[in-house]
Amino acid sequence: xxxxxxxxxxxxxxxxxxxxxxxxxxxxxxxxxxxxxxxxxxxxxxxxxxxxxxxxxxxxxxxxxxxxxxxxxxxxxxxxxxxxxxxxxxxxxxxxxxxxxxxxxxxxxxxxxxxxxxxxxxxxxxxxxxxxxxxxxxxxxxxxxxxxxxxxxxxxxxxxxxxxxxxxxxxxxxxxxxxxxxxxxxxxxxxxxxxxxxxxxxx
Amino acid sequence: xxxxxxxxxxxxxxxxxxxxxxxxxxxxxxxxxxxxxxxxxxxxxxxxxxxxxxxxxxxxxxxxxxxxxxxxxxxxxxxxxxxxxxxxxxxxxxxxxxxxxxxxxxxxxxxxxxxxxxxxxxxxxxxxxxxxxxxxxxxxxxxxxxxxxxxxxxxxxxxxxxxxxxxxxxxxxxxxxxxxxxxxxxxxxxxxxxxxxxxxxxxxxxxxxxxxxxxxxxxxxxxxxxxxxxxxxxxxxxxxxxxxxxxxxxxxxxxxxxxxxxxxxxxxxxxxxxxxxxxxxxxxxxxxxxxxxxxxxxxxxxxxxxxxxxxxxxxxxxxxxxxxxxxxxxxxxxxxxxxxxxxxxxxxxxxxxxxxxxxxxxxxxxxxxxxxxxxxxxxxxxxxxxxxxxxxxxxxxxxxxxxxxxxxxxxxxxxxxxxxxxxxxxxxxxxxxxxxxxxxxxxxxxxxxxxxxxxxxxxxxxxxxxxxxxxxxxxxxxxxxxxxxxxxxxxxxxxxxxxxxxxxxxxxxxxxxxxxxxxxxxxxxxxxxxxxxxxxxxxxxxxxxxxxxxxxxxxxxxxxxxxxxxxxxxxxxxxxxxxxxxxxxx
Numbered sequence: 136x137x138x139x140x141x142x143x144x145x146x147x148x149x150x151x152x153x154x155x156x157x158x159x160x161x162x163x164x165x166x167x168x169x170x171x172x173x174x175x176x177x178x179x180x181x182x183x184x185x186x187x188x189x190x191x192x193x194x195x196x197x198x199x200x201x202x203x204x205x206x207x208x209x210x211x212x213x214x215x216x217x218x219x220x221x222x223x224x225x226x227x228x229x230x231x232x233x234x235x236x237x238x239x240x241x242x243x244x245x246x247x248x249x250x251x252x253x254x255x256x257x258x259x260x261x262x263x264x265x266x267x268x269x270x271x272x273x274x275x276x277x278x279x280x281x282x283x284x285x286x287x288x289x290x291x292x293x294x295x296x297x298x299x300x301x302x303x304x305x306x307x308x309x310x311x312x313x314x315x316x317x318x319x320x321x322x323x324x325x326x327x328x329x330x331x332x333x334x335x336x337x338x
Numbered sequence: 339x340x341x342x343x344x345x346x347x348x349x350x351x352x353x354x355x356x357x358x359x360x361x362x363x364x365x366x367x368x369x370x371x372x373x374x375x376x377x378x379x380x381x382x383x384x385x386x387x388x389x390x391x392x393x394x395x396x397x398x399x400x401x402x403x404x405x406x407x408x409x410x411x412x413x414x415x416x417x418x419x420x421x422x423x424x425x426x427x428x429x430x431x432x433x434x435x436x437x438x439x440x441x442x443x444x445x446x447x448x449x450x451x452x453x454x455x456x457x458x459x460x461x462x463x464x465x466x467x468x469x470x471x472x473x474x475x476x477x478x479x480x481x482x483x484x485x486x487x488x489x490x491x492x493x494x495x496x497x498x499x500x501x502x503x504x505x506x507x508x509x510x511x512x513x514x515x516x517x518x519x520x521x522x523x524x525x526x527x528x529x530x531x532x533x534x535x536x537x538x539x540x541x542x543x544x545x546x547x548x549x550x551x552x553x554x555x556x557x558x559x560x561x562x563x564x565x566x567x568x569x570x571x572x573x574x575x576x577x578x579x580x581x582x583x584x585x586x587x588x589x590x591x592x593x594x595x596x597x598x599x600x601x602x603x604x605x606x607x608x609x610x611x612x613x614x615x616x617x618x619x620x621x622x623x624x625x626x627x628x629x630x631x632x633x634x635x636x637x638x639x640x641x642x643x644x645x646x647x648x649x650x651x652x653x654x655x656x657x658x659x660x661x662x663x664x665x666x667x668x669x670x671x672x673x674x675x676x677x678x679x680x681x682x683x684x685x686x687x688x689x690x691x692x693x694x695x696x697x698x699x700x701x702x703x704x705x706x707x708x709x710x711x712x713x714x715x716x717x718x719x720x721x722x723x724x725x726x727x728x729x730x731x732x733x734x735x736x737x738x739x740x741x742x743x744x745x746x747x748x749x750x751x752x753x754x755x756x757x758x759x760x761x762x763x764x765x766x767x768x769x770x771x772x773x774x775x776x777x778x779x780x781x782x783x784x785x786x787x788x789x790x791x792x793x794x795x796x797x798x799x800x801x802x803x804x805x806x807x808x809x810x811x812x813x814x815x816x817x818x819x820x821x822x823x824x825x826x827x828x829x830x831x832x833x834x835x836x837x838x839x840x841x842x843x844x845x846x847x848x849x850x851x852x853x854x855x856x857x858x859x860x861x862x863x864x865x866x867x868x869x870x871x872x873x874x875x876x877x878x879x880x881x882x883x884x885x886x887x888x889x890x891x892x893x894x895x896x897x898x899x900x901x902x903x904x905x906x907x908x909x910x911x912x913x914x915x916x917x918x919x920x921x922x923x924x
Contacts, residue, residue: 176424190797192901292471321517326563329642330575
């Protein structure tokens with residue numbers, strides 16, 4: 136619950152800054168970046184962990200292992216990646232050469248990065264780039280704490296990390312135990328295998 | 339002769355008791371057995387146990403359908419995203435009982451709508467409070483829910499996060515629920531439940547994430563599971579010899595079951611389609627035929643025991659699921675009366691098998707272009723290149739994805755010649771209508787490593803598709819008495835919603851918003867209307883106060899706008915939506 140209050144106060148702080156004429160990006164809040172990371176559906180390809188990975192829609196970059204700088208990440212979000220699946224979140228990216236010195240007319244149709252479903256304002260692009268550098272880049276394997284920071288405690292999405300921790304060196308915190316109890320987790324109670332050979336033997 | 343016995347039974351029921359008794363007591367097993375002849379209602383997912391999606395209603399017919407117009411619309415919810423999905427969509431078939439309609443939205447909320455008086459009144463909404471992040475992260479292909487089932491005083495539905503939920507039909511309160519699938523194992527549920535006798539039957543999705551698929555039956559009285567049939571046999575079970583590797587590939591072998599099945603009371607048999615093997619595009623990972631993936635299964639409905647199977651694409655390297663409805667039709671084939679099971683497969687071929695024994699009757703390509711095989715063996719129905727002695731099938735080796743051929747165009751594309759959207763069978767004309775995705779797409783193989791643990795809640799596909807060429811669609815008609823194509827109505831976009839047929843019409847929707855009616859004989863277009871939202875759901879028809887309506891859910895969901903949109907560039911930027919359109923004459 137502590138974390139949630141912190142988000143609220145950060146949001147209030149950001150609103151106050153905006154009201155006093157200070158640009159939102161100057162709040163330097165990675166909480167704002169987290170909001171953008173979710174709202175712009177970065178999760179759709181990079182997953183909440185940023186690890187991306189292969190699969191149905193092709194491989195998305197592993198942001199946990201990225202070597203890009205903050206400026207390069209900002210550029211990639213704004214402009215997308217030529218000939219790749221990463222969309223451009225600046226809607227005007229290829230109108231005037233601001234991205235890689237290229238205009239749409241200079242690119243073959245298949246090479247222009249896809250348009251983002253949710254274009255972002257520059258302040259949002261800056262905030263999410265900062266979030267990636269502060270919270271994802273250089274992080275190792277995803278942890279239960281990181282999962283709870285991302286999702287809060289209301290979803291079972293973090294359970295797989297909790298279960299892994301049980302067998303490892305970490306111990307479930309009081310907060311985790313409380314979460315598990317409040318979820319009232321239902322379990323699958325499956326019938327036995329209809330086609331198991333021993334059922335034939337019983338006949 | 340399913341039809342005739344049902345008609346006789348329905349007449350007996352009508353003579354024997356007043357319909358009001360049903361209304362008070364709820365939907366009975368007898369009503370479900372006779373759903374085909376219950377003209378004004380649509381009581382089960384595919385309208386009847388034979389999954390024909392044929393309605394005898396003919397107030398709307400080819401002479402007056404041009405006058406069809408919007409009677410009312412209703413905005414629904416469930417549009418929000420979750421997990422890897424930016425939005426939900428609508429793939430459901432509404433059910434109607436005595437003027438009350440039951441629909442679901444993408445996240446599984448159930449709405450009860452009173453349609454009487456020519457307008458919509460929402461009586462209740464049951465929100466299952468689906469765990470968006472838990473389930474949406476492992477839903478391979480969208481935030482979808484295909485509808486409900488009715489039994490007694492209960493409305494039965496699934497949630498994406500793996501629950502079977504029974505809701506009180508009068509109050510909208512959850513009566514009971516149980517966990518059937520486990521999203522921790524990447525199992526989710528998108529299909530509509532099927533009620534047979536006192537059981538409700540559930541299928542599962544997740545073959546892109548290394549699940550071992552199953553079909554499960556829950557007893558409606560005890561609320562306990564009474565059988566579970568795995569679509570990938572355990573070691574020692576028949577079929578396990580078709581997994582020839584030494585790395586236990588069967589444990590993550592796929593075989594989803596997310597399209598609702600059909601049921602033949604004459605033989606007490608449940609028919610259910612099974613999806614692709616995993617990893618989808620790395621067939622060398624899993625040498626052998628990989629039963630029962632890409633198969634139709636016939637099960638004893640009381641025990642779940644497998645009676646027979648018919649596999650369409652052994653050792654699939656294409657993602658050619660047989661997750662499809664199996665349509666049960668009684669018709670003469672070349673003069674011989676047959677009990678047929680009809681299935682339009684993602685591999686581009688339509689099949690008729692004898693549903694009493696699984697023997698192949700006829701097969702034909704229903705798409706314009708097939709490149710992965712030269713055709714079907716006329717005796718066995720297997721692809722002609724199929725060699726049971728080969729551990730890894732090559733089919734047309736210049737097309738089939740493999741380590742040697744890692745970037746390859748396949749036709750049909752991996753969405754299939756037909757995906758989940760249901761076919762419709764007209765028993766008057768003995769014509770079967772298929773909603774076709776006329777497609778090719780490009781597969782890039784990225785082999786998985788045998789013996790390496792499969793990532794938990796991670797894609798396990800062995801590669802992926804992309805879309806370098808345009809994809810279109812068609813409604814293709816097949817004469818089941820000959821197994822020949824008798825018509826093709828081409829459409830600019832793929833068929834992502836499915837079909838309805840009435841005595842002389844076929845209805846469909848398109849992802850650009852168009853809903854249309856065709857002449858069932860000529861496939862000539864007689865009427866259309868643009869709903870302004872992507873249609874991704876099948877049309878249905880019913881009566882309310884004695885008047886016929888056609889209903890269809892509107893709101894693009896599924897995987898199309900995330901992974902296939904490049905093949906339909908005009909649909910880029912089409913916003914998601916969530917609404918119900920209902921049409922009538924005057």
